[in-house]
Every structure is written in C-alpha cells, then in structure tokens.
Amino acid sequence: MSRAVGNGIMETGGFHRTEADPFAKGFDMGLAKPLSRSVRLNGFSTCLRLEQIYWNILTEIARINACSVSALLSYVDREVHLRYGGVKNFSGLVRVVCVVHVLKARANLD
Template sequence: MIQATKRRVGQGCWPGKQCIDPFKTDFDMLQVQPVSRSVRLNGFSTCLRLEAVYWGILERIAEANQCSVSAVLSYVDREVHLRQGGVRNFSGLIRVICVAWLLDPPSVR
C-alpha cells in the first residue's frame, strides 16, 4: 500500500530548485468534477461541459455584468463568430476567458 507523505517546500521538484505546492490547504477536489449544463446560445439549445470551478467563475462574471450565465455565454458565442468566424472548441474558449478574466480583473469589481 502506498502511503501519502506530506511534502515540504523544495521536495519533489527539480534538483536545486524550490517548489511551491499549488494545492491550497483546503483545496476542494469537487471543483475538478465536470458539470454538464443545458444552455441557450443566441436562441439555440446546446450542452456545455465544464469543470465546476469554471461554472463558478462564469457566475462571478455574470454577476459583475448584472446578467445571467447564459447571457455571458451568448455574448461570447456571438462575439467569437463576429470576430473570428467561430471556434472549434467553445468550452476551451470559455476556460481561457475565465482565466483571463481572473488574471486581468476589470476595475469595477
């Protein structure tokens, strides 16, 4: 049986390099679980599957814009069609938008 050992800073990394554990002490593994939701994008019903953490970020984006998550997704869908002619991986685009939103927060948050 393999036992989990508590890593110390600097352990389990490249030789001579300090390592910072990316897991918060209270990290919730449920945030990793994929969640499928039926959404309407500009009048069309579809299913979008994202990890739970991204749905939470989308809810924050919607709240900041005083609209629904569906409205945010419809906006992104419409804009990507207007600007780029569409995208092959819409869920990947949504993940990147969520991360970009967190990295460069609007000044009105």
Template sequence: MQMTRYCNFTPLLAQPRQRSVRINGLATCLRLEEIYWRIIEEIARQESMTVGKLISRWALEIDLTQEAIHNFTGFIRIICVTQLLDKNHPISLNLIDPDASPHPLE
C-alpha cells in the same frame, strides 16, 4: 504528504458539471469543471445578466474575432482565465468557496 501551495483546493472544483444553456437561441449543453461555472456565475452577476446571456455574448464575440472554433468550451475556459487576470473586471477568488459542494445539475 504535505499540501502544496499549488494543490491547496478541494477536488470538487475540478469535478465536471454539465449544464444546459441557450446560446443565441440554440439550446446546448456545456460540460465544464465546477471552478469555471463558479467564475462564469460571478461574471454574470457582476454584469447583471444570466449565465446564458453572458455565454451568448461571448459566443458572438468569438464568432466576430475567430476564423474557426474547434473547441468552444476551451474558449470559455480561456475567457474565464483572462477575466481573472483582467484588472478592470476583478473576480474575488474568495467567492469561489473551496469547501462548498458543487451545484446540482441544472
């Protein structure tokens, strides 16, 4: 079967990875697909902060703008997508190497 333009990526990017992070002083685990961790890591690099500090900032902003959060990881995914679409905060998809193996659990 021929590869399509929509599914031309390594399945490793869809593999979930659980990562322990401290969000505003509270230790928690987030389970996201590898592609989202790579996007988060790139945004954190661009902002010169750790992944935990970046997610903490997002959590505070979500608390300030949303009434109730039922799916925090869903909001994280949406933030990642909106950042990819944001012209003021470009993320090169070339940095997301489709041939690289996923990071080990941290």
C-alpha cells in the same frame, strides 16, 4: 510512472522543489468535478461541460454584467463568430475567458 515525494514535482532528470504548492491549504477537489449544464446560445439549446470552478467564475462574470450565464455565453459565442469567424473548441474558449477574468481581477488588486 512518476510520483511526487515531499513538496517536489517530477521533472526530467529528477524532482524540483515547488515554491507555490498548487494544492493550497483547503484545496477543494470538488471544484475540479466536471458538470454538464444545458444552456441557450443565441437561441439554440446546447450542453456545455465544464469543471465546477469555471461555472463559479462564469456566475461571477454574469453577476458583474447583470445578466444570466446563458446571456454571457451567448455574448462570447456571438463575439467569437463576429471577430474571429468562430472557434473549434468553445468550452476551451470559455475556460480561457474565465482564466483571463481572474488574472485581470488579480492584476487590478496589485
């Protein structure tokens, strides 16, 4: 079992001091809480389980595109089938789409 001491993280062979604390001031653990939602993907009802932070990002992307979260997810589902023949882990793909969105937005601010 490893444990962190002070501002360090456990590495092989000892602790490493972090420059950027992943638990920033005001960190909200509620954002890590998994939440299941019923969505319609291209006409089919399904349940998608994602952490709250990803639902927040999906809501932002949907707002930017003036559509619902279900419409956005239907687009992602349809496009991954058309472009890549599908995906085994759709929720994983959605998480990656969210992270890419945040990274692109951050890059546009620089």
